[in-house]
Amino acid sequence: MYTNIQLLKHTSFFSIINVFLIAILFSNCSDKEDINPENQPDSQPNNQKNIFFTDDFETGDHSTSENGFKWSDNNVAIDKTPNGTSGLKFIYGPNDVNKDSWQEQRFHLGNDYSELWIKYDLYIPQNFHHRSPVKIKLETSTPDVQIGDTLIKVKNESGSYSIPNQENWGIIKHISADTLMVDQLPSYYTFLDTNEFKNKRTGTISKIAKNIGYSNNNKFLVLWQGDYGHASSGNTINLSTWYSYRGNSRLSYSPAKDQGTWQLGHQFGEIDFFDKETDLGKWMEIVIHTKIASDANNDGILEVSKNGKQFFSITDLANHSQLGYNYFQYGYLLGWSNSGFDEETILYIDNVEFSTNKTTP
Numbered sequence: 001m002y003t004n005i006q007l008l009k010h011t012s013f014f015s016i017i018n019v020f021l022i023a024i025l026f027s028n029c030s031d032k033e034d035i036n037p038e039n040q041p042d043s044q045p046n047n048q049k050n051i052f053f054t055d056d057f058e059t060g061d062h063s064t065s066e067n068g069f070k071w072s073d074n075n076v077a078i079d080k081t082p083n084g085t086s087g088l089k090f091i092y093g094p095n096d097v098n099k100d101s102w103q104e105q106r107f108h109l110g111n112d113y114s115e116l117w118i119k120y121d122l123y124i125p126q127n128f129h130h131r132s133p134v135k136i137k138l139e140t141s142t143p144d145v146q147i148g149d150t151l152i153k154v155k156n157e158s159g160s161y162s163i164p165n166q167e168n169w170g171i172i173k174h175i176s177a178d179t180l181m182v183d184q185l186p187s188y189y190t191f192l193d194t195n196e197f198k199n200k201r202t203g204t205i206s207k208i209a210k211n212i213g214y215s216n217n218n219k220f221l222v223l224w225q226g227d228y229g230h231a232s233s234g235n236t237i238n239l240s241t242w243y244s245y246r247g248n249s250r251l252s253y254s255p256a257k258d259q260g261t262w263q264l265g266h267q268f269g270e271i272d273f274f275d276k277e278t279d280l281g282k283w284m285e286i287v288i289h290t291k292i293a294s295d296a297n298n299d300g301i302l303e304v305s306k307n308g309k310q311f312f313s314i315t316d317l318a319n320h321s322q323l324g325y326n327y328f329q330y331g332y333l334l335g336w337s338n339s340g341f342d343e344e345t346i347l348y349i350d351n352v353e354f355s356t357n358k359t360t361p
Contacts, residue, residue, distance in 0.1 A: 050355050050356040050357035051353055051354070051355040051357070051359075052066060052067040052069060052110075052111075052354055052355065052356065053065075053066045053067060053069035053110075053352075053353070053354040054066070054351075054352065054353045054354075055071075055351075055352045056085065056086070056087075056350065056351050056352075057078050057085075057086040057087050057088065057350060058085070058086050059086075060078055060086060061078060062074045062078065065110075067110055067111070068108075068109070068110020068111050069107065069108065069109055069110040069354060070107065070108050070110065071105065071106070071107050072106045072107060072108050073104075073106040073332075074105070074106075075103065075104070075105075076088050076089065076090055076103055076104070076105040077089045077091075081123060081348045081350055082123060082281075082348065083283070085350055086350070087121075087123075087348045087349055087350035087351075088105055088333070088348065088349040088350070089346060089348055090103040090105075090334050090346065090347040090348070090349070091103060091344065091345075091346050092337050092340070092341045092344070092345045092346070092347070093340060093341030093342065093343055093344050093345050094341060094342060094343050094344050095340030095341055095342070096174075096340070097131075097133045097173035097174045097181045097183060097340070097342075098133065098174055098181055098214075099340050100336065100337055100338050100339070100340045101336075101337040101340045101341060102335070102336050102337065103334060103335070103337075104219065104332045104333065104334055104335035104336065105332055105333045105334065105349070106330070106331070106332040107330070107331055107332065107333075108329070108330055109328060109329055109330065109331065109354070112225075112327035112328070112329060113327055113328050113356060114291065114292045114326050114327045114328075115289075115290070115291040115292070115301075115356060116223070116288075116289070116290055116291075116328065116354065116355070116356065117287065117288070117289050117353075117354070117355040117356070117357065117358060117359035118221070118286075118287070118288045118289075118352075118353070118354055118355075118359075119285070119286065119287045119288075119351075119352075119353040119355075119359045119361075120285075120286055120333070120349050120350065120351060120352040120353065121283050121284070121285055121286070121348075121349065121350045121351045122283070122284045122285075122286050122347065122348070122349055123282070123283050123284075123347060123348035123349075123350075124274060124279045124280055124281070124282060124284060124347065125280070125281065125345055125346050125347065126280050126281040127280075127343050127345060128247075128274065128276065128279075128280055128345055128347075129247040129276070129341070129342065129343075129345075130216070130218070130241065130242075130243050130244070130247050130248060130249045130274065130339060131183050131184075131216070131243070131247065131339050131340065131341065131342060132183060132185055132188050132214075132216040132243030132339060133173060133174075133181045133182065133183045133214050133216070133339070133340075134170070134181070134182050134183075134185060134188065134190075134191060134211065134212075134213060134214050135179055135180070135181055135211075135212035135213065135214050136179070136180050136182060136191050136208050136210070136211055136212065137178055137179050137208070137209045137210040137211075137212055138178045138179070138180065138206050138207065138208060138209060139178075139206070139207045139208070139209045140178065140206060140207075141177060141178045142178075143175075143178060143180070143206050144199060144202050144204045144206075145172055145175065145180065145199055145206070146172070146175070146201075147172055147173065147174065147175060148171065148172060149171070149172045149199050149200065149201050149202075150169055150170075150171055150199075150200040150201070151169055151170050151171070151172065151182060151191070151197040151198070151199060151200070152168065152169045152197060152198045152199075152200055153168035153169065153190055153191060153195055153196075153197050154196050154197060154198050154205065168186065168190055169184075169185075169186070169190070169200075170182035170183060170184055170185045170190055170191065171183055171184040178209075179212070181214070184246075184247075185243075186245055186246060187245070188216065188242075188243055191208055191211060192208070192211050193208060193209070193210055193211055194207065194208060194209075195207075195208045195211075196208070215338040215339075216242060216243040216338055216339040217240040217241065217242045217252070217266075217338050217339070218240060218241045218242075218249070218334075218335070218336070218337040218338060218339055219238070219239075219240055219332075219334060219335030219336050219337075220239040220240055220241050220251065220334060220335070221239045221288060221331065221332070221333055221334075221335075222236065222237070222238050222239070222331055222332055222335065223236065223237050223290065223328040223330070223331040224236035224237075224328065224329070224330055224331065225325045225327055225328055225329050225330075226325065226329070228330070230254075230256035230260045230263055231256075231259055231260035232259060232260075233256065233259070233325075234257065234258065234259065234321055234323060234324075234325020235255075235256075235257045235258075235292060235319060235321050235325045235326065235327070235328065236255065236256050236257075237253065237254075237255045237290055237302065237319075237328075238253065238254040238255070238256075239251060239252070239253055239254075239288070239304070240252050240254070240266070241273060241274065242266075242268070243339060244272045245272070246276070247276055248272040248274055248275055248276055249272060249273050249274035250268055250269055250271075250272050250273055251268070251269045251273035251304065251311055251312070252266040252267060252268045252269070253266070253267055253302055253304075253312060253314070254266045254267070255300070255302070255317055255319045256319075257319050257320070257321045257322075257325065258321050258322055258323050258325065259323075262318065262319075264317075264318075267314075269311050269312060271311065273306065273311055284306050284307055285306070285307055285308070285361055286304070286305070286306055287303075287304070287305045287359055287361050288302075288303070288304050289301060289302070289303040289304075289358075289359075290302050290303075290328075292317075292319050292320060292321070292326045292327065292328075293317055293318060293319050293320035294320060295320055296320070297320070298316050298317065298318040298320075299315065299316065299317075300314075300315075300316070300317025300318065300319040300320065301314065301315050301317065302314040302317060305361060307361070308361040333349055333352075334347065334349070
């Protein structure tokens with residue numbers, strides 16, 4: 001029989017042996033496999049884990065589908081791009097000055113997403129020109145003008161006409177009695193009601209009775225829930241490009257929620273999104289991040305970048321749906337061109353990626 005002291009000594013000895021054996025066992029395990037999952041090699045980078053759809057269009061068709069995502073209403077052809085890969089080929093124009101143009105690639109997201117990152121490559125052709133035809137009605141029913149005439153905006157100062165700014169001009173593209181369609185404007189608002197202009201060819205002066213206007217916005221990307229349209233969708237975000245100086249494009253965003261009960265209207269960026277001096281004949285990497293606001297917080301997000309340069313960084317959108325439509329289901333790339341194009345103008349999209357996690361340009 002062990003005495004108490006002998007039992008204590010015996011127990012202590014075997015405890016030390018057990019600890020020693022356990023230490024050896026774990027030491028051998030760590031040599032073969034790290035038991036800490038955080039230290040295991042990650043076969044997939046963090047920013048790749050939540051990509052739910054990609055398409056480089058090398059299949060030659062619209063068949064690629066992942067995680068429920070699919071292309072739909074496929075009116076846009078897939079063809080060779082300028083760098084020899086396959087991509088979506090958006091063909092616009094040529095259009096009469098009072099006509100528009102249409103090409104859009106729709107998609108079904110496959111799930112309900114309240115936050116998205118969308119990335120793709122966009123090619124701007126060498127002949128890209130965002131036109132801005134404006135209808136103006138003249139006071140005289142028989143104006144001394146013809147198609148191709150250059151109109152120079154003038155103003156009446158003490159009974160004499162002057163040309164305060166040679167940039168205030170436009171070119172007549174269409175004539176219908178006393179109504180002209182004028183394009184190549186430095187600004188959409190060059191010719192307004194009661195403005196006067198000089199015909200550079202004849203030197204005659206005419207007066208504008210009414211600027212009738214003409215829409216020149218072209219769809220860039222639209223996301224929505226439910227039925228299409230601000231007045232029908234539970235939640236939507238609309239990105240459009242608008243005419244800017246001498247044929248450039250400026251980007252706008254227009255969100256809405258709850259069948260149009262809240263609409264922010266078009267909000268414009270401060271700098272041109274497509275610049276004819278720097279962007280023609282080149283590929284642009286577009287990254288769009290949008291998030292629907294959380295309950296009772298105006299923290300909705302819209303961020304748009306081109307080649308790593310940010311054009312929008314909106315973090316206070318009040319687009320939380322009170323009816324519960326806090327997600328997107330559908331969308332389309334590019335779309336209706338209200339401006340139309342004088343020449344056949346082809347844009348390409350390639351290497352499309354949709355993610356629920358941050359996408360790095």
